[in-house]
Amino acid sequence: MVPAARQGCHESGSSPPFPGNPRSTVTVHDGSCEFPDGSPDSVSGAVRVLGNTAGVRGRPPYAGGPPVTMPGGDSSATALAARSAPTTTSPTTASPGSPTLIGSVRRALRLMEAVASHTDGAPAKQLAREAGLPLPTAYHLLRTLAYEGYLRRENGVFVFGEAAVRLAMGGAMQNRRTKIEESLAHWRDSIGVPVYFALYRELEIELVAVADTPYAPAVDEWADFRETGHAHALGQCLLGQLDERARKDHLARHPVDRITPYTVPDRGGLLERLGAMGQMQPVIERQEYALGTVCAAIPVTVGSTAGAMAISLPLHQEGRLVPAVEQLRSGVGAMLGSVAFSISI
Helix, strand or coil: CCECCCCCCCCCEECCCECCECCCEEEEECCCCECCCCCECCCCCEEEEECCCCCCCCCCCCCCCCCCECCCCCEHHHHHHHHHCCCCCCCCCCCCCCCCCCHHHHHHHHHHHHHHCCCCCECHHHHHHHHCCCHHHHHHHHHHHHHCCCEEEECCEEEECHHHHHHHHHHHHHHHHHHHHHHHHHHHHHHCCCEEEEEEECCEEEEEEEECECCECCECCCCCCCCCCCCCHHHHHHHHCCCHHHHHHHHHHCCCCCCCCCCCCCHHHHHHHHHCCCCCCCEEEECCCCCCEEEEEEECCECCEEEEEEEEEEHHHHHHHHHHHHHHHHHHHHHHHHHHHHHHC
16 A cells, blocks of 8 residues: 655844843844844844843943943933934834734735736836835835846836746645645545545656544555555556556556565556456555555546545455445545645646
């Protein structure tokens, strides 16, 4: 049977408090760097001071002797604290117990959202207005996003670039895979057995997803999954859906090899077995891939792509195998509505 598949700036951190100022914390953030007032830094990192800011810049306030009075009557510590403290609360300034947010990232995301609302793109001024940003800030962010490939400028308007398209495709793929796993989990819980889903794609057998539990574990991979398609139920089910030429091509690349005493002994025997399979009939495999395990698979074909679903059971529960796979087959038609779209994964 088939194994279970198991698809500068530094990292944010805080320095110890400054000597003589236990409330001070310095946080360094990766990515776009800003001071607390929201202005861009000119170096690769940003330092944000939280809490009491006295003594952060330069030396700590003089701890001994009389304070040094600055013009206007302020002590050096008081004046320094006044100069260091931000006058307004920036999106990047974190209050105790709240997450630290990077303002420039948030502004760039607002611009990306504004671009997404225009099928044919929009000029910088319109995007800045819709994102609620000053035009110079919007220009800087738009140029950066275009440089990184997330946007591109065409005929005076900004549209999504290739990097954004790849990002969207990755999100759609994750969503489809999640729905497949949810569907398999439904059958796992309904039947009480591990459930597998595989495709024959790019001339190889690919396990897309598996749902099992500690009480009904999937079969361990002890022999390479792609190399041993002739031995497990999913592989035999997928090979049975190929035409004769594609089937022989696969076996030329992955020769038949007896991996247990019960494995089909040779290429001729396997081809004979595959040729005798009835369309949409379950494929039953007993200890051909793993000793002590029995498996059954059913074909799930959409368009030109061969797919299969399978279950496995310990040998001592072999009596449950046929009823369980029939239960799976009877319900897979309704399930195809949530699985068929996944063939493009």
